[in-house]
Amino acid sequence: MEIKAIGCEPLQLKRVHLENSHTLKVYQDNGGYTSLKKALDMSPDDIINEVKTSALRGRGGAGFPTGMKWGFVPRNSPKQKYIVCNADESEPGTFKDRYLLELDPHALIEGMLIAAFALGSQTCYIYYRGEYNYLIDIMDEAIEEARKANLVGKNILGSDFSCEVYTHTGAGAYICGEETALLSSLEGFRGHPRMKPPFPAVEGLYASPTVVNNVETLTAVPQIIEMGGEAWRNLGTEKSGGTKLWSVSGHVKRPGVYELPMGYDDMEKFILEDCGGMMRDDKKLKGVIPGGSSVYIMRGDDVIGKDVRMDYEGLVAAGSLVGSGGFIVIDETVDIVDSTKNLTEFYKHESCGWCTPCREGTDWLVKIFDRIATGGGRPEDAQLILDLVDNIEGKSFCALGDAAAWAIQGAVKRFPEDFKPYLLGEKTTSPEPKARKF
Amino acid sequence: MASAIATDYTNEVKVSPEVASFSPEVLAEINAHVAKYPPDRKRSALIPLLLLVIHREHGYVDNAGVNCLAQKLEIQVQDVWETATFYSMINMHPVGKYHIQVCKTLSCRVRGEEEITEHICNRLGIHAGETTPDGKFTVSRVECLGSCGTAPMMQIGFDYHEDLTTEKVNKILDSLK
Ligand SMILES: Cc1cc2nc3c(=O)[nH]c(=O)nc-3n(C[C@H](O)[C@H](O)[C@H](O)COP(=O)(O)O)c2cc1C
Ligand code: SF4
Ligand code: FES
Numbered sequence: 001m002e003i004k005a006i007g008c009e010p011l012q013l014k015r016v017h018l019e020n021s022h023t024l025k026v027y028q029d030n031g032g033y034t035s036l037k038k039a040l041d042m043s044p045d046d047i048i049n050e051v052k053t054s055a056l057r058g059r060g061g062a063g064f065p066t067g068m069k070w071g072f073v074p075r076n077s078p079k080q081k082y083i084v085c086n087a088d089e090s091e092p093g094t095f096k097d098r099y100l101l102e103l104d105p106h107a108l109i110e111g112m113l114i115a116a117f118a119l120g121s122q123t124c125y126i127y128y129r130g131e132y133n134y135l136i137d138i139m140d141e142a143i144e145e146a147r148k149a150n151l152v153g154k155n156i157l158g159s160d161f162s163c164e165v166y167t168h169t170g171a172g173a174y175i176c177g178e179e180t181a182l183l184s185s186l187e188g189f190r191g192h193p194r195m196k197p198p199f200p201a202v203e204g205l206y207a208s209p210t211v212v213n214n215v216e217t218l219t220a221v222p223q224i225i226e227m228g229g230e231a232w233r234n235l236g237t238e239k240s241g242g243t244k245l246w247s248v249s250g251h252v253k254r255p256g257v258y259e260l261p262m263g264y265d266d267m268e269k270f271i272l273e274d275c276g277g278m279m280r281d282d283k284k285l286k287g288v289i290p291g292g293s294s295v296y297i298m299r300g301d302d303v304i305g306k307d308v309r310m311d312y313e314g315l316v317a318a319g320s321l322v323g324s325g326g327f328i329v330i331d332e333t334v335d336i337v338d339s340t341k342n343l344t345e346f347y348k349h350e351s352c353g354w355c356t357p358c359r360e361g362t363d364w365l366v367k368i369f370d371r372i373a374t375g376g377g378r379p380e381d382a383q384l385i386l387d388l389v390d391n392i393e394g395k396s397f398c399a400l401g402d403a404a405a406w407a408i409q410g411a412v413k414r415f416p417e418d419f420k421p422y423l424l425g426e427k428t429t430s431p432e433p434k435a436r437k438f
Numbered sequence: 439m440a441s442a443i444a445t446d447y448t449n450e451v452k453v454s455p456e457v458a459s460f461s462p463e464v465l466a467e468i469n470a471h472v473a474k475y476p477p478d479r480k481r482s483a484l485i486p487l488l489l490l491v492i493h494r495e496h497g498y499v500d501n502a503g504v505n506c507l508a509q510k511l512e513i514q515v516q517d518v519w520e521t522a523t524f525y526s527m528i529n530m531h532p533v534g535k536y537h538i539q540v541c542k543t544l545s546c547r548v549r550g551e552e553e554i555t556e557h558i559c560n561r562l563g564i565h566a567g568e569t570t571p572d573g574k575f576t577v578s579r580v581e582c583l584g585s586c587g588t589a590p591m592m593q594i595g596f597d598y599h600e601d602l603t604t605e606k607v608n609k610i611l612d613s614l615k
Binding site for chain 2: 001080089090091092093094095097098125129130131132133134166168169170171172173174185186187188189190191206247248249250251255256257289293326328330334339342343345346349350352
């Protein structure tokens with residue numbers, strides 16, 4: 001697997017190739033914790049302003065401007081304030097945070113401490129998905145190292161600022177990546193989302209002001225403080241600053257985590273050259289889901305020869321979304337009915353069951369796809385599926401329902417030639433392995 | 439007849455009052471988890487304790503473990519069950535010594551997950567979702583584990599095994615005693 005920067009100097013990936021990059025020594029030898037020192041001499045408002053200037057947008061999926069989110073925290077509130085890092089990373093096709101957490105844990109600690117100082121918080125939690133247990137051990141060690149060096153704990157670096165950083169584990173639930181469900185889970189409850197407003201910035205963890213940010217968002221913060229918000233923004237575009245990590249999986253020769261400047265201007269080149277091209281030379285690019293499974297699938301012909309720009313606006317113009325930046329590349333051997341059926345199973349399994357449109361809707365999607373796949377397709381099924389997802393999209397309690405709807409809508413609308421033989425009863429998917437039984 | 443059915447219906451819930459007695463080391467570990475959260479928010483430690491401590495000590499979530507956590511965290515027994523039953527990694531039943539979880543989501547599927555699952559199941563003589571009669575292996579098919587760049591993959595216990603081939607799977611299974 002590749003981990004490298006293309007079209008820019010590595011920033012997020014600056015240290016990952018160094019031996020023992022996870023240790024405090026290597027981190028400090030390479031400029032680590034100087035941004036924290038600098039930030040402690042700045043006023044909280046100046047820090048927030050730098051982040052606003054940087055045009056950093058949340059890397060967890062929604063792309064919300066980070067500086068603006070921080071600005072919503074009522075800093076005069078007498079309540080405790082919390083910084084929570086979202087390390088739940090469960091979006092299919094997304095695995096960038098995992099490598100940051102494994103290879104550069106101090107960057108996250110530093111980012112969280114700067115956020116905590118700017119927002120008047122003394123407690124940070126990192127919420128890991130349960131499967132990432134080995135990463136918690138790495139982080140716990142990093143936190144202890146930082147504590148010994150007076151970088152975590154009381155009176156950090158001799159200042160008045162005290163802050164603790166704790167790791168916390170989930171236990172297998174995609175929905176806990178949704179920030180309010182994450183907070184329910186962090187409080188020890190089932191991972192059901194909560195009503196917004198109030199937004200977490202006002203009433204989050206333990207009903208206190210809370211900022212929830214993705215791992216990659218927080219590791220960008222020390223870079224922004226180090227080089228200044230404007231310089232960081234100039235690495236990307238006016239509206240989305242900096243560099244971004246893209247996870248690439250599926251049918252390419254070199255899957256991996258790639259750091260690109262925001263606004264990298266050629267998605268075709270990225271897939272067909274930078275990622276090594278198609279896994280099998282004689283197979284053509286059929287489609288790509290560019291933002292983790294939860295966004296519209298793009299057809300190969302909407303990528304090839306189309307100069308798709310890789311940033312928020314560019315991908316919307318091309319008919320999809322940045323999402324979590326997880327590219328799932330598929331070649332012509334993949335049947336879109338089969339791949340979409342696979343995703344319906346994911347959303348059904350991960351629906352938390354709280355609201356009816358999503359709980360029942362995803363279940364019906366699986367039933368319909370099962371029927372179609374086993375020879376029971378009917379001509380009106382395409383419309384049936386679209387009507388069904390229309391009753392999920394925008395009518396669910398949280399964005400998981402929308403995510404499921406988009407993933408399926410895109411496939412049905414954009415690959416009619418794949419659905420047609422099924423709907424005419426002329427085709428079935430290959431029988432599931434006997435192992436299918438749960 | 440109806441009354442006979444009603445009286446025969448003796449499926450009462452048996453809640454054992456047993457409370458797990460853990461060694462001082464395990465109790466210290468529990469306390470260390472609880473200490474991460476505000477004193478009036480001990481419930482926050484529930485999921486980590488179920489997954490890390492109760493699983494390791496008892497293999498799955500049993501009455502004794504639940505009663506112990508309810509006491510330690512000052513919550514009701516049913517609060518513990520309520521949370522525990524939501525999360526897919528929290529085992530409500532015993533699983534094999536080695537819990538093999540093969541990722542079945544799209545990126546793994548298009549790179550050969552089915553072949554891997556089939557190979558494992560054939561070797562062990564069980565279906566996914568089952569445990570070998572000797573209690574050594576359980577096989578599950580699970581959703582994306584964040585390893586899509588090194589697909590196909592599986593997790594055994596907490597260990598990731600990536601870029602799988604059938605030969606690699608053989609080596610891994612042979613190494614598990
Ligand atoms: C169903 C669902 C799953 C999500 N999963 C994640 C996740 O795994 N990691 C993440 O950082 N954000 C995830 N998000 C987005 C979060 O709700 C939230 O927007 C994000 O953590 C905010 O951080 P950011 O502003 O730094 O991106 C998810 C959202 C939804 C609706
Ligand atoms: S949309 Fe789905 S995941 Fe979200 S609250 Fe409703 S049931 Fe739960
Ligand atoms: S799809 Fe298998 S690890 Fe992500």
